[in-house]
Amino acid sequence: MGIAINPLSGLPSSASAPGSKIPNPIRTSLTDHEREGSVIVNIGPSHPATHGTVQIVAELDGERVLRTDVHCGYLHRGFEKECEDHTWHNLIPYVDRLNYCSALINDFAYCDAVEQLMGIEITPRTRYLRTLLSEYSRLCDHLTCVAASMMELGAMTAFLYMVMVRDYMYEHLAALTGARVTYSYGRIGGLADDLPLGWLTRLEEILRQYEDFIGRVHGLIDRNRIFIDRMRGVGVISTADALNWGFTGPILRSTGLPIDLRKDTPYLAYSELDFQVPVGINGDNYDRYYVRMREMDESVHMMRQLMDMLPAGPINVDDRRCIFPPKTLVYNEIESLINHFKLVMEGPSVPPGDIYVAHEAPNGELGFYIVSVGGGVPHKVHVRSPSFVHMGGVHKMLNGYQLADVITTFGSVNMIGGECDR
Amino acid sequence: MYGKPLPVVPVTHEKTGAFEYITTRKDELVGWARKFSLFPYPFVTACCAMEFMAVSASAYDTDRFGAALPRFSPRQADLLMIVGTVTQKQAPILLKVYEQMCEPKWVMAFGVCATSGGFYQNYASLPGIDKIIPVDIYIPGCPPRPEMVIDGIMKLQETIANGRHLIVNDTF
Amino acid sequence: MHAPSMIDRLQAELATFGAVVVSHGTVVCHTEPPQLLGAVTLLQSQFAFDVFLDVTAVDWPNDALRFEVVHHFYSTTNKIRVRLKSRVPEAAPIVPTLRPLYGSAAYMERECHDMYGIQFDGNDDLRAILLYEGFVGHPLRKDYPKQLEQPLVPYRF
Numbered sequence: 001m002g003i004a005i006n007p008l009s010g011l012p013s014s015a016s017a018p019g020s021k022i023p024n025p026i027r028t029s030l031t032d033h034e035r036e037g038s039v040i041v042n043i044g045p046s047h048p049a050t051h052g053t054v055q056i057v058a059e060l061d062g063e064r065v066l067r068t069d070v071h072c073g074y075l076h077r078g079f080e081k082e083c084e085d086h087t088w089h090n091l092i093p094y095v096d097r098l099n100y101c102s103a104l105i106n107d108f109a110y111c112d113a114v115e116q117l118m119g120i121e122i123t124p125r126t127r128y129l130r131t132l133l134s135e136y137s138r139l140c141d142h143l144t145c146v147a148a149s150m151m152e153l154g155a156m157t158a159f160l161y162m163v164m165v166r167d168y169m170y171e172h173l174a175a176l177t178g179a180r181v182t183y184s185y186g187r188i189g190g191l192a193d194d195l196p197l198g199w200l201t202r203l204e205e206i207l208r209q210y211e212d213f214i215g216r217v218h219g220l221i222d223r224n225r226i227f228i229d230r231m232r233g234v235g236v237i238s239t240a241d242a243l244n245w246g247f248t249g250p251i252l253r254s255t256g257l258p259i260d261l262r263k264d265t266p267y268l269a270y271s272e273l274d275f276q277v278p279v280g281i282n283g284d285n286y287d288r289y290y291v292r293m294r295e296m297d298e299s300v301h302m303m304r305q306l307m308d309m310l311p312a313g314p315i316n317v318d319d320r321r322c323i324f325p326p327k328t329l330v331y332n333e334i335e336s337l338i339n340h341f342k343l344v345m346e347g348p349s350v351p352p353g354d355i356y357v358a359h360e361a362p363n364g365e366l367g368f369y370i371v372s373v374g375g376g377v378p379h380k381v382h383v384r385s386p387s388f389v390h391m392g393g394v395h396k397m398l399n400g401y402q403l404a405d406v407i408t409t410f411g412s413v414n415m416i417g418g419e420c421d422r
Numbered sequence: 423m424y425g426k427p428l429p430v431v432p433v434t435h436e437k438t439g440a441f442e443y444i445t446t447r448k449d450e451l452v453g454w455a456r457k458f459s460l461f462p463y464p465f466v467t468a469c470c471a472m473e474f475m476a477v478s479a480s481a482y483d484t485d486r487f488g489a490a491l492p493r494f495s496p497r498q499a500d501l502l503m504i505v506g507t508v509t510q511k512q513a514p515i516l517l518k519v520y521e522q523m524c525e526p527k528w529v530m531a532f533g534v535c536a537t538s539g540g541f542y543q544n545y546a547s548l549p550g551i552d553k554i555i556p557v558d559i560y561i562p563g564c565p566p567r568p569e570m571v572i573d574g575i576m577k578l579q580e581t582i583a584n585g586r587h588l589i590v591n592d593t594f
Numbered sequence: 595m596h597a598p599s600m601i602d603r604l605q606a607e608l609a610t611f612g613a614v615v616v617s618h619g620t621v622v623c624h625t626e627p628p629q630l631l632g633a634v635t636l637l638q639s640q641f642a643f644d645v646f647l648d649v650t651a652v653d654w655p656n657d658a659l660r661f662e663v664v665h666h667f668y669s670t671t672n673k674i675r676v677r678l679k680s681r682v683p684e685a686a687p688i689v690p691t692l693r694p695l696y697g698s699a700a701y702m703e704r705e706c707h708d709m710y711g712i713q714f715d716g717n718d719d720l721r722a723i724l725l726y727e728g729f730v731g732h733p734l735r736k737d738y739p740k741q742l743e744q745p746l747v748p749y750r751f
Contacts, residue, residue: 027727167481246696246698246702264670380650
């Protein structure tokens with residue numbers, strides 16, 4: 001059997017004991033037993049309920065979890081390194097695949113960062129459209145999270161209902177952007193395309209179907225004895241702990257603190273919308289579930305307001321530094337041809353500097369820290385991903401509870417692998 | 423090389439018409455049974471998981487093809503669906519799961535990241551899972567539409583139906 | 595929004611730790627690694643910066659002080675952000691750890707160490723988090739080639 005040799009060190013790349021064939025990619029910190037008779041088990045990284053690829057090495061005393069060691073990084077795809085090789089435009093598909101459940105929010109947060117660095121202000125129609133689509137993406141993400149958690153508890157029906165609604169939304173977004181899951185719809189300075197005819201009518205139909213299905217899920221789940229027994233009082237985290245360990249988003253709101261970037265530092269069109277920020281009471285799994293359900297309802301309310309507020313007008317700002325000239329000009333004028341050529345081959349030139357812009361993603365604060373040295377290729381694009389920071393603090397919610405609660409707590413944290421590991 | 427290729431039957435026995443007829447009928451029967459009762463092991467990593475959930479749910483149902491019931495133990499599964507990017511860190515895990523599965527087993531590469539690495543051509547991502555395990559069907563797409571996944575499952579079912587199934591010894 | 599006097603007060607207090615500018619609405623302090631703990635303690639105690647957002651590094655390969663370590667903080671009560679930057683050389687890329695002040699620093703410093711090789715003085719758990727055991731090098735440095743793979747499992751072809 002061949003052994004892989006590491007090209008940089010020249011040594012065999014087997015990190016485990018000599019003689020074993022398959023190397024162990026991690027080194028756990030649980031090397032000795034804290035209590036006599038405890039068992040150290042490994043959960044993941046290929047596991048039905050770890051939502052992708054996370055490994056939890058847990059020390060158990062019977063069924064009780066004493067300590068956990070959470071290992072992420074199994075989906076590290078080199079996003080930052082890839083970004084340094086592509087132009088500012090070309091890396092938008094990579095940005096999409098960070099939080100793939102709500103890909104549009106990643107797009108718009110990144111484009112917002114670059115636009116602020118370039119000093120571009122987007123058109124009013126784009127501003128409202130981006131807000132509408134951000135809330136639409138938030139719906140898709142929360143539907144996916146709650147559906148997956150329900151499936152792990154055994155409530156297959158709730159999963160099927162919510163994935164049905166999510167499927168309608170995917171088809172609807174495919175009519176707008178061309179793709180169901182990873183859209184690459186945001187552009188620096190605007191959007192890829194305007195709304196097709198009849199899109200808003202279909203949106204209203206989908207929102208009504210959503211309300212119908214969610215009503216059924218509420219009826220099945222909310223006061224279900226089994227659900228309450230499994231989720232109430234499980235995975236509790238206090239506000240002080242949550243802030244110390246960097247939790248933001250629904251997890252922080254479930255502890256009772258109404259921190260939401262859409263209200264605190266409004267961006268896009270959020271300052272003109274009327275919405276509430278739902279908060280929980282105890283910071284347990286049930287609160288996180290309910291905060292997400294209420295946030296979905298608030299998103300629908302916001303989308304209905306935005307559908308009335310949407311102004312007419314162009315979607316792309318008239319700035320030749322980043323927006324392609326119209327094709328008729330490209331084929332007839334030499335200046336537009338050169339402009340198009342430069343934008344494609346070299347990328348939009350962003351002035352030197354750095355900026356950090358954060359949006360309220362469904363998981364928490366999604367921040368982009370971009371560094372430019374001028375030119376069309378970024379020097380650095382860093383993502384402050386909420387899931388990664390949550391992985392650092394999730395042990396506070398797992399320790400002390402039972403092994404079966406690891407599944408429910410982990411589902412309520414909504415760790416998205418693409419965002420956590422980048 | 424890790425893993426076994428699909429069985430190739432060397433002709434060592436006396437080829438009579440009757441025996442070949444029975445073998446063919448047996449292969450058709452076993453192939454029909456196996457293709458309509460696939461137990462997938464969803465080795466789910468990344469964005470393709472969204473389409474995997476969609477294809478398993480009500481709108482595009484894999485249960486119609488017999489391939490809906492996921493078995494999360496490799497010992498009980500026969501179709502290894504690698505859904506999403508496999509990184510260099512995840513590669514040993516994938517190999518371990520593949521080797522723990524019993525014959526007959528089939529491997530489906532779901533999505534371009536599993537097929538060839540997708541557009542992640544860098545130090546962290548494995549450039550296609552066929553670098554470490556043999557693959558039976560590749561489903562491209564980033565992520566593939568559910569109809570493409572079903573098309574892939576149907577093509578795999580065709581392969582299984584037309585294949586050789588050795589159930590007693592290496593001739594029958 | 596926050597009162598303008600908050601930004602002025604912040605600028606004045608942070609000026610004792612290094613040069614302060616306001617970049618795109620964020621207060622940025624260019625400080626030195628030895629001053630870092632003092633600045634962060636000030637931010638946490640006096641200005642209620644209770645969320646430690648991020649630590650990352652920027653690689654400037656042509657400069658003598660090659661790595662620029664960047665910390666971001668957010669205050670949930672005052673709703674403002676602040677950025678602290680400090681430069682370290684390649685030979686001794688050591689920055690004090692923020693683990694005693696913020697729990698979330700544990701994983702983020704591990705990631706920064708993985709990607710750039712920044713040593714966090716006081717953080718004894720700098721295991722590989724995004725990369726794996728046996729990976730040699732720090733991939734986000736500009737001199738690491740993007741496609742240099744270090745496979746754990748040998749390829750079939």
